[in-house]
Amino acid sequence: MTHARQLTFAHLWLAFLAFAVALVLGVWQMWARSPLPAPFVTASTYFSAVTAHGTAMAYVMPVFMIMGFGYYVAETALDRPLPAPRWAWSAFALGLAGALMATVTIFSGRAAVLFTFYPPLTASVFFYLGLVMVVAASWIWCVLMMVAMAQWKRANPGRPVPLAMFATVANAVMWLWTTIGVAAELLFQVIPAALGLKAQLDVGLSRTLFSWTLHAIVYFWLIPSYIAFYTMVPQAAGGRLYSDTMGRLTFILFLIYSLPVGLHHLLMDPQQSNAFKFLQVALTALVSVPTLLTVFTIGASLEIAGRLRGGRGLLGWIGALPWDRPLVLATGLAFLMLGFGGFGGLVNMSYGMNAMVHNTSWVTAHFHLIFGGTVVIMYFAIAYAIWPAVTGRAAPSLAAQRLQLWLWFAGMLVMTLPWHYLGLLGQWRRVATFNYADPIIAGWGPWVVVSLIGGVILLGSGLLFVLNLLQFNVSREPHAAAPGELYASAVHPPARVPAALNGFRLWNALVLVLMILAYGYPIAQFFVGDSPQALVHRVDERR
Amino acid sequence: MNRREASDEDLERVMREVPRGAFALAGLAVGALLAAWLLIYFLVFLPRGMVG
Amino acid sequence: MNDPDRLEQPWRLWASVAILSVFAFSVLFGFVLMPVMQGRAAGIDAFEAICRALGITPGSPAARQPTTNAKAQPATRVAWSADLLNSLTKATAAGESLAGSCAGCHGRDGRAVEVKLYPDLAGQSAAAIYKQLHDFKTGSRPSALMTPMVQALTEEQMVAVSAHFAAFPVRPIPAAQLPAAGAAIEGLVARGDSGRGMPACNACHGDQSGGPTEAPRLSRQSREYLAAQLRAFKTGERRNDIYSRMRSVAAPLTESEIDGLALFYASTRTY
């Protein structure tokens, strides 16, 4: 194995380990909330488990998945060895140490603040330091990705950077912008409070800073799935990418529009104004454009594949696609879940309409469909697609992989469709138990049980996924194909592209302008006059 | 599992059709999305009354 | 055509046009048109409506601000501040000299001489002691015994004496072996009862709770003292808890639950 392959192997296994643990906790949390009696439930165990679930799923799992996949892309798409593998391993060690530190702190009951922190509640400082280490590890990865692309461009003057790598670096650049918000919140507000250096903090400011991160982080998770859509899926389906230019443009649009929209997470907050909420809602509406462009471009790419395989008619090419291939199947299921999740998201971002669903199960359903659905199912498919090259062995059973993907899809729908309904009825988020004796809440009970069944299916699917990867270890059949065959070529492979589509200088400047317009005043207002401070409430108090 | 490269003639042939199907599929999907959003807007959101 | 500069121009142009037009649209509608038209319907002038939409003045551009002429009637006059909490962490010589007058009931080392009547102060949170002293003094928690005692104390002296007693270690072993409180009581402590809207006792009094600043630690207080306080909260005889945090929890407790909870905390080591 090359350095990059070993890095990918280590990073992905760590990601999936965190994922498996979080999955078990997630099912137990749904059980606790259901009318069925669940074991081990106390306020402290429940919220510690929610913290662990969110931390593992939102930070640890995607960060390591994205780092590992990035190393793989940098090596295979650029076709040159990874620069500075020692730095990459150091980043891995740093992130692993941070993840372990955070985990131990959470399970000792000293970090029941959930993954979104909620200052002025403050957890043990080791929780935050652990997360800072995970993020710092990802920053090292970002630099490595940018260096790898720069080196390639120097060696290949005038040639367009391969799309997979271009998109990976777009994600790295976006992630550096994204983490500014949460890093500022942690370093200037929360960690000093956790250390006892500050007894009070400005909650309006901390919420605003976190919102800076909170939307773009979703695109950070999502971009590997989009990389798969644009580069791996057309190849797996036996077609071509419809438009390389549109691919580049899509990733650029994600970079610029996923950042200045975070206030849509604060639509119900009293410390931000109608005017700036409206501005960011309008920008949020535009974020749906790159997603809709992707639906079309990937649809067209698959149409090429379907027609090449003999599909006819307006929609007949769909049936002609090779649905037996996990990557193609996962794409179809991912787009279906993206449709449901995107619908929920459109309602969430709709300015005053957010009041109908804010902090209800509707929102939980939305982001489970986007993250758990679209993102994670493509992580599965990516792992299945690159595991032969990473381990050097052929897949033992495609049927088991397909079953796993179908189970994931079914479980996700069974879980989230009732959540949408319950959310509209007013079922709220983040509680350990409901009072099912209340006449209004009693009616929710059966639907909560249905969603729990969905959760159990998801757990089964997740365990089958781990099993499927382990199966590679017992497989004896060596893997033959070269990894380069993973990526599709476009209908018109670009001979050269304008610098705007081959780098990020122009777009970074635009992000800066947009962030100043969208977030300048909403942040500056906390430094005008006497911005109120709230007393710190320590969750890890030792008396 | 035939992954051979498509010939240029094949590609040229299918490109006369593409992206009609993708237009239809994406159009249906986005139409359904907008319709669902409008349904929620008119049937749930507006009847629940003003807030501000 | 292949001149890089000429290839760049349309990208820069279109990217800037797209972003500026979205911005212009948002400013036109979000900053001006919507607030002005909402304000007109609500009888608010255009300038004020725009100020409200921008958050420069409070209120919605679509509705009148409610007025109030409410008089302050606080349940307690204690107000926490960062400085006050900081000063409560420091035991001083002043505290030690003042503590002499408390020792008759609460003991020289903060362990009450008659636990059924007086609480232990050793190891209690300084904020909790200070809050009660302050409330005795202002009459928020009237007490025939304590109110005259603390009347002469200054703000600094109350802080000093609170910090002094908080620094002593908690009473080490139970006075006598007590029976276990039972699973139902432990459930109230760790889970609460959603049917009655009662949070877990641990949510405020637990070791790692993140609850209210003034929540006292309860372990090792006597059963009698704890039960008496719970009953006082339940009946409303004692009402110096900010925003009825304790009254609302104590009200739905049954008599036997009060005794059970008092027993639990009297015999527990950890909270």
Add this chain to the structure above:
Amino acid sequence: MPISEEIIVRSELRWAAISVGVVSVIMIALIYAGLVHHINPPSNIERIDPKTLHLGGEFTEANLGTRVSGDGQVTSRIVATQFTFQPRCIVLPANRRVTLRFATPDVIHGILVSGTNVNTMIVPGYVSQVHTVFTRTGDLLMPCHEYCGLGHSEMSATVRVVPPDEFKPDAEGRVACDAR
């Protein structure tokens, strides 16, 4: 070569135009809701010091609950605190403009009223304010919907919406749940 790149880009742009059209429909609907139904997100930037909330003015304990002011405005003031609402039940009239005002002395909370569009975060340092008109009568749930600590799950209140003729303020303009 198959069809030219320009044709591909043109069909992509046509699709992009459709996408922008779809989100424009949504934006127009939101502006319509704002202009005609006066629906905004609750964004009342009104600062208040959480540390002294209980000492002065409208949010001291005795002043909470529903009150009708001299000019007929119905306002209910509620404090969200770890881990209860004060008061835990409020009475409001149906089919009449009412204003809910929330504040907290400690940490972040939030509320929704089940089956309505009433929803706001309650952030220490700010008065959260929602204007609305209730149309359905009966007891509605008003839980805390934002994580505020270990007692969060049990933090809930009731909004009792009564027909206008049963809404009878006392001499001071107050209406309370137990007085009814």
